[in-house]
Structures are given as C-alpha cells and as structure tokens.
Amino acid sequence: MAANLVKFDELGKLPRTVQLQRLDEGQGVEATMVAHQAKWHKTCMLKYNNTMLRRAEKRLIASSSAFGSTDNVPGKRARTHSSEATTSDTSCFFCGKSGTETLHEVATFQVDTRVRKCAAQVGDNELMARLSMGDMVALEAKYHSKCLLALYYRAKTTVEAEQKTDHEGVMSRIVLAELVLYIEETHLEEGTAPVFRLADLAKLYTTRMEQLGVALCKKVNSTRLKERLLAQLPGLRSQSKGRDVLLAFDEDIGEALGKACEQDCDTEAVHLARAAQIVHRYMFEDTGRFRGSFPGGCQEDSVPNVLVAMVNMVLDGPSIKNQSHSSSTQAALSIAQLLKFNSVKQSRKQGATKTQEPPSVRHSSSQETPLPTYVGLMLHAETRKRGLVDKLFSLGLSISYDRVLRLSAQMGNSVCQLYRIEQVVCPPTLRSNVFTLPEASKTCYELVSCGCKKGCRKRCKCKNASLQCTGLCFCEGECQ
Known part of the structure; x- marks a missing residue:
C-alpha cells in the first residue's frame, strides 16, 4: 500500500486532501504507517491497489503519446474530481453570483444534456441563450449545487x-x-x-x-x-x-x-330543532346534588344559563329591550328546573304492549333540581300520603316517594353521625330559658315549672302536690 501511494504521488494521481509528505517521518511511508498502526477502509484501499496503479500508468502513457513525447508532461499534475470544490472566483453559470459558496465545475456531458432539457421545460430564455454559446464542459461552466438542484426541481414541477x-x-x-x-x-x-x-x-x-x-x-x-x-x-x-x-x-x-311560502313552515321547524339541540347540549352539566338544605341561589345554580335565557325569551319575548329590563323570574326558574329534571339523553324504546301507555322516565340524581325535591319533601312532611307524592311524580312535578324516603334516611343518618362525632344529643322540643333535670319523673316529683293550660291554678292531681306541673309532666288524671 505504501509503495502504491508513492507511485500514485509521482504520477500526480493523489487527491489534494492526501499529503504524502505528512505520512513520512524520515524512515519512509511504510515505517510511519506501521508505527502508528494505520487502518483504512476496504473501499479506499481498492482505489490505490496494483490494478488501479497499472491503469493510471497506461492512461499517462497514452496521453503522453498523443502529445508526441513525454518530456512536456510534468511529473506531477493536480487533478480534481467534477464534484470537488474549486476556489476560483468564476461566477455561477445559473445565478451569476460568486459569493462565498462553493462552486463546482461541469465535467460530464450528461449534466449539459439535462440542463438543456430542463431549460426548455421551464422556458428559461436567458439560460437557453447562455447554453447556445456551446456545451457547458467546453465553457468550463461552474455552478452552485443549490442552483442546479433548483433548476431540476422547477423542471420536474413544471412537467x-x-x-x-x-x-x-x-x-x-x-x-x-x-x-x-x-x-x-x-x-x-x-x-x-x-x-x-x-x-x-x-x-x-x-x-x-x-x-x-x-x-x-x-x-x-x-x-x-x-x-x-x-x-x-x-x-x-x-x-x-x-x-x-x-x-x-x-x-x-x-x-x-x-x-317559497309553503317552505317557510319547514324552515321554522328546522330552526326549532336546532335551538332545541343547542339547549339540550347544556342540559346535562353537573350542577351539584341535594345536600340536605336549600341554600340561597340554589335555583339559579341548578340550571344552565342557556336554558333560563330560552325560557325567558319564550315567556317575555325575544326583544333585547324586554330581556334587558327584566331578570329571571321565579316562573322562568321553575320551568327551567322542571325541564332539566325531566330531560333524558336518549328516550327509552316502548315495548309492544296492549295498552298504549307513555314510557316512564327514569330520573337521574344528577338531574334533580331544587323545585321537584322541595315539592316531594314538603308533601311528605305535610300529608304522609304516598299516592299524592307519586301522582305528582308521574306528572313530572316532584321526585318519587321512594326518593323522598331515601333522602329522609340520608338526612337522619347525617344527623346521627354528627351527634356521634360531637357526642351531644339535642332533642327537637328543646326550648330556651327552661331548666331541665337529667331524668324527668313521670309523676311530677322533680318538675319545677308549671306548664298546664287548663286553669288548674298551678295545682294538679299528683302524688306530691307541692310540686308544679309542666308540659313534660305525664300526670295521671286531669288537673282540678
């Protein structure tokens, strides 16, 4: 390998990037390479093997014979590859600029043929005029890589x-x-x-x-x-x-x-369907559930603003003057709450039955609003009648009787849990300014305040008449 490199250098066939003098430290190229344990790629070694050396010598002899003698041929000739960069100040054949970018020289007729074809495809008259002076190899044309690629891309895009x-x-x-x-x-x-x-x-x-x-x-x-x-x-x-x-x-x-007049009804129906679709999209927003009380503003917070605005426009008219001078009325809030309470994402299919009854609505606890909850609890507290509560439930105005019982049980469990946490019991009949003893006697022995309202003049038929009756007294017999 070292001997071949020396011969290639004598023939002037080594590229400029390979400086053989730097590989000789005084004892020869081979000794330097052995001392430094030089390594090379197989493909690079094939460029400088014996076969390539013989071919280079034959080409040199043939070129020398063509000129008549070998005396005029220098011992070393610097040759550059077509793709190798040059440092010439010649401008680019395509853009006419030199600049600081690398210039490449055309060395094959294939490039000239393709450039002429691309110039004709894109219709670049200026480039075709420069090509008419001769082929690019004879003109020693130089170019920027990006300029040549840009021409190829323009031609491809045009075709x-x-x-x-x-x-x-x-x-x-x-x-x-x-x-x-x-x-x-x-x-x-x-x-x-x-x-x-x-x-x-x-x-x-x-x-x-x-x-x-x-x-x-x-x-x-x-x-x-x-x-x-x-x-x-x-x-x-x-x-x-x-x-x-x-x-x-x-x-x-x-x-x-x-x-056109007949189609107006169809257009109105489409508008109504679109309005319903918009409102229905906001119906199922989670606005909280019943927590045992009805705080202030719970009605407004339980329904979406879009639904309340739609109900207000239906009740008062869609005029901006009517809407700007009136706030949400109780009627609008009540209607909006009932609409949300009875809304479903998808209606249930009715099975084939002999009696055509309307399909029942399964209410979700997340859709419960304060109004139907309050109506159900109020009716149960006042009447204790299951039929009345379920009747209003079937009309969509109240929660069901079973739901009322569940809420009552939940509230009772919450109160009991609070009593267990605080370890204090507060009876519902507790009154202020009344002294009570730990254990009240059923025979008035330890009661100190009269609560009789039947004109007994603070006297009653008790075993110990010196003590007075109270409302907590369970006396036997009537007061005299």
Missing part, C-alpha cells in the same frame, strides 16, 4: 403541473357535462320547479372530481362554474339571495316563488 392540468381539464369537461345532464333531468321531472343553489352544485362538482381521481388543490371557483353552466343552458337564470346564488329556469321562476 407534473402540465400533466396534471391536462388530466384535470379533461375530467373537468366530463364532470361539467354530467352536471348539465343532472340539471336538465331534474327540470324535466313532472310536478317540480327546481331551484338550484350554486353552492350545492359546486359541492357536487368537487365531489365528482375527487371520485374521478382529481385532487383539487384549491376551492372551485363558483363564479366561473356558474358562467360555464349558463353558457351550456340558455334558459337558466341566476338570482342572488343574500350570500346565496340561485339558478332557475325562466318558466319555473313563478312556480318556485309560489312554493
């Missing part, structure tokens, strides 16, 4: 765009013909006066183009599509309605205007 444009143009004419036939067939149907929205036609056009394999990079120009349709259908007329453009035939305009 793809032309192919795409040709294919898109053919498909566009086919889709337009199908769209014209669709309009004519719809017009010929009996009992119809069709009115076409330009936006819908443009959507059909786009969908059909995509089905045919044409990827549209931008939105279809609706105005141009309208002009193409009007040119193909002489009887078609365009009318503007707000932001929409409507297309109709001359003989169908009168009939279409007559049907």
Whole structure:
C-alpha cells in the first residue's frame, strides 16, 4: 500500500486532501504507517491497489503519446474530481453570483444534456441563450449545487403541473357535462320547479372530481362554474339571495316563488330543532346534588344559563329591550328546573304492549333540581300520603316517594353521625330559658315549672302536690 501511494504521488494521481509528505517521518511511508498502526477502509484501499496503479500508468502513457513525447508532461499534475470544490472566483453559470459558496465545475456531458432539457421545460430564455454559446464542459461552466438542484426541481414541477392540468381539464369537461345532464333531468321531472343553489352544485362538482381521481388543490371557483353552466343552458337564470346564488329556469321562476311560502313552515321547524339541540347540549352539566338544605341561589345554580335565557325569551319575548329590563323570574326558574329534571339523553324504546301507555322516565340524581325535591319533601312532611307524592311524580312535578324516603334516611343518618362525632344529643322540643333535670319523673316529683293550660291554678292531681306541673309532666288524671 505504501509503495502504491508513492507511485500514485509521482504520477500526480493523489487527491489534494492526501499529503504524502505528512505520512513520512524520515524512515519512509511504510515505517510511519506501521508505527502508528494505520487502518483504512476496504473501499479506499481498492482505489490505490496494483490494478488501479497499472491503469493510471497506461492512461499517462497514452496521453503522453498523443502529445508526441513525454518530456512536456510534468511529473506531477493536480487533478480534481467534477464534484470537488474549486476556489476560483468564476461566477455561477445559473445565478451569476460568486459569493462565498462553493462552486463546482461541469465535467460530464450528461449534466449539459439535462440542463438543456430542463431549460426548455421551464422556458428559461436567458439560460437557453447562455447554453447556445456551446456545451457547458467546453465553457468550463461552474455552478452552485443549490442552483442546479433548483433548476431540476422547477423542471420536474413544471412537467407534473402540465400533466396534471391536462388530466384535470379533461375530467373537468366530463364532470361539467354530467352536471348539465343532472340539471336538465331534474327540470324535466313532472310536478317540480327546481331551484338550484350554486353552492350545492359546486359541492357536487368537487365531489365528482375527487371520485374521478382529481385532487383539487384549491376551492372551485363558483363564479366561473356558474358562467360555464349558463353558457351550456340558455334558459337558466341566476338570482342572488343574500350570500346565496340561485339558478332557475325562466318558466319555473313563478312556480318556485309560489312554493317559497309553503317552505317557510319547514324552515321554522328546522330552526326549532336546532335551538332545541343547542339547549339540550347544556342540559346535562353537573350542577351539584341535594345536600340536605336549600341554600340561597340554589335555583339559579341548578340550571344552565342557556336554558333560563330560552325560557325567558319564550315567556317575555325575544326583544333585547324586554330581556334587558327584566331578570329571571321565579316562573322562568321553575320551568327551567322542571325541564332539566325531566330531560333524558336518549328516550327509552316502548315495548309492544296492549295498552298504549307513555314510557316512564327514569330520573337521574344528577338531574334533580331544587323545585321537584322541595315539592316531594314538603308533601311528605305535610300529608304522609304516598299516592299524592307519586301522582305528582308521574306528572313530572316532584321526585318519587321512594326518593323522598331515601333522602329522609340520608338526612337522619347525617344527623346521627354528627351527634356521634360531637357526642351531644339535642332533642327537637328543646326550648330556651327552661331548666331541665337529667331524668324527668313521670309523676311530677322533680318538675319545677308549671306548664298546664287548663286553669288548674298551678295545682294538679299528683302524688306530691307541692310540686308544679309542666308540659313534660305525664300526670295521671286531669288537673282540678
């Protein structure tokens, strides 16, 4: 390997990056490489083996014979690869700038041929004029790598765009013909006066183009599509309605205007459905559950603001003046609470039964609002009648009787738990300014305050008449 490197250096075939003098420390190249345990890649070694050396010598002899003698050939000739950087001040063949970027010299005719082809594809007249002076190898043209790659990319993009444009143009004419036939067939149907929205036609056009394999990079120009349709259908007329453009035939305009009034009801139904959909989306927000009491503002916090606003608009009118001068009334809050209490995400399917009864509503505890809870608890406290509570429950005005019992049990358990924590019992009949003893006698022996209201004059028929009756006294017999 060392001997081959020396011979390659004598022939001037070593690249500039390899400086053989630095590999010789005075005892020869081979000794230096052995001393430093030099290593190399197999592919790099193949460039300087015996076969490559013989070929280099043959090329040198052949080139010397072509010039007549070998005396004029220098011992060392510096050669550079076509892709190797040069330090010449020559400007770039494409951009005309030198700058500080690396310049490369054209060394093959393949580059010249491809550059000419790309220049013709992109239509660069200035570049074609420079190429007319001769081939790039003879001109010793130099270039920046990014300039050459930019030319290749422009040519590739131009060719793809032309192919795409040709294919898109053919498909566009086919889709337009199908769209014209669709309009004519719809017009010929009996009992119809069709009115076409330009936006819908443009959507059909786009969908059909995509089905045919044409990827549209931008939105279809609706105005141009309208002009193409009007040119193909002489009887078609365009009318503007707000932001929409409507297309109709001359003989169908009168009939279409007559049907416009009939379609108003359908439009209103669609608006109602959309409003209900918006409100229904906010119905199932978790606003808290009953905790044993009704704090201030619990009614407003239990229903979404969107629902209350909708109920207010229904009750007072949607005018902004009416809404700005009135706050949420109790009626609006009550209706909103009942709506949320009876709302379901998805209605239950009614099974096949002989009696057509309305499907029962299963109320979730997260949907309970203060109003139906208060009504159920109040009725149970006043009447203790299960039938009355369940009747209002079936009407959607109250919680069920079973739910009332569960809430009562929960409140009782909470009170008992509090008593156990604080270790204090407070009876519900406790009154202020009344002294009580730890254990009250049933025969008035230890009672000190008279509570009799029957005119006994602080006397009663007790075993110990010196003591007085109270409301806690369980005396036997009536007071005298």
